[in-house]
Amino acid sequence: MWREKGRWTMLSRRSFIRSILVGLGAICAGDWEKLVKAAEGRAYYRVVVLGDPHLPVRILHHPHKADQEKILAAKNAVIDDINSWPDVDAVAVVGDLVEQRAVPKEYAYIRKFFGRLKHKLWVINGNHEFLYRDQPRPDGKPVVADPAVWKRKLEYFRTFWQLPKRWYTKEAGPYHLIFLSAEGALPTEMGDEQLDWLTKDLAAHRQQPTLIFFHGPLYNTLLNYNDKVNKERTIAMPEKRLHPLLDANPQVKLWISGHTHTPCRNASFAAKGINRYNENTYDIHNDCMDRKKIVTNSLFLYPDRIVVRTYDHHNACWLTGLDREFPLYGTES
Incomplete structure (x- = not known):
């Protein structure tokens, strides 16, 4: 009851401020955002990150109907939780929204699922949005497609989400947010055109603290907890080009990734010493949502720091032991 009361109180404040702005008729959108945040008593932007939703459910990994129903219920509960949080400015999804092969029935469910979300939504594609043929092998496993299929599926992703381009930027107060697209023969690879664009965009925003969202994590920002981690197929590629680019752009504070399905109980999920890529950039890893118990970052x-918190949707609590803080200026204590 208190949460709902607080929520409607916040909405009434928004309506009151909106009526003032309409009356004045001369305040820009940026000033509107500042006034809303002042009325809400907060000085931050909040972005909720969803890792690898795999909608509706990865049948190969969860063949039993009862398990599938529990996972679907857990995913729907995440949307309910996010809708109940009045301080959310946007939700970012770091790829692999589809179950497996990016076929029409998967997109039909995605439309229904995210149609319930009441907040702004930013998405990028992962490897499952483009890399595989429509028809799986007899055992149900996906088959890598040819480049013509990749191109068709990537274009479908762009038009489905009504994106002007698969890579794009957003602004959140003083922050510059970059959203990138997996698109190559490797599951987490970028092509030359995109990398050229990224290089120019970073050069044009050297004075803004920057966050980059990409499906694959940066190299060596996880422990080698299995034989797939920190390999070419599981890191942002091409590493040889990304490494000097990030070193040359210290304004990039966080790289937000999915793909590895690293659970929050893993020792390197939220270990700053391990997640640190270079002097200035840290990787924020996000577990997949294809679980009965889901956590989100x-x-x-x-204005002066980034705080990352992890929420346990099953137990309805913050995992305070995973809280992290990243100052924008000066050195860490």
Whole structure:
């Protein structure tokens, strides 16, 4: 009851401020955002990150109907939780929204699932949005497609989400947010055109603290907890080009990734010493949502720091032991 009361109180404040702005008729969108946040008593932008939803359910991994129903219920509960949080500015999904092969029935469910979300939504594709043929092998496993299929599926992803381009930027107060697209023969690879664009965009925003969202994590930002981690097929590629680019752009504070399905109980999920890529950039890893018990990360973007918190949707609590803080200026204590 208190949460709902607080929520409607917040909405009434928004309506009151909106009526003032309409009356004045001369305040820009940026000032509107500042006034809303002041009325809400907060000085941050909040972005909730969803890792690898795999909608509706990965049947190969969860063949039993009862398990599938529990996973579907857990995913729907995440949307309910996010809708109940009045301080969310946007939700970012770091790829692999589809179950497996990016076929029409998967997109039909995605439309229904995210149609319930009441907050702004930012998405990028992962490897499952483009890499595989429509028809699986007899055992149900996906088959890697040819480049013509990749191109067709990537274009479908772009038009489905009504994106002007598969890579794009957003602004959140003083922050510059970059959203990138997996697109190559490797599951987490970028092509030359995109990398050229990224290089120019970073050069044009050197004075803004920057966050990059991409499906694959940066090299060596996880422990080698299995034989797939930190390999070419599981890291952002091409590493040889990304490494000097990030070193040359210290304004990039966080790289937000999915793909590895690293659970929050893993020792390197939220270990800053391990997640640190270079002097200035850290990887924020996000577990997949294809579980009965789901956790999500929230990025709280303050004027002088970023706070990352992990929420346990099953137990309805913050996992405070995983809280992390990243100052924008000076050195860490």
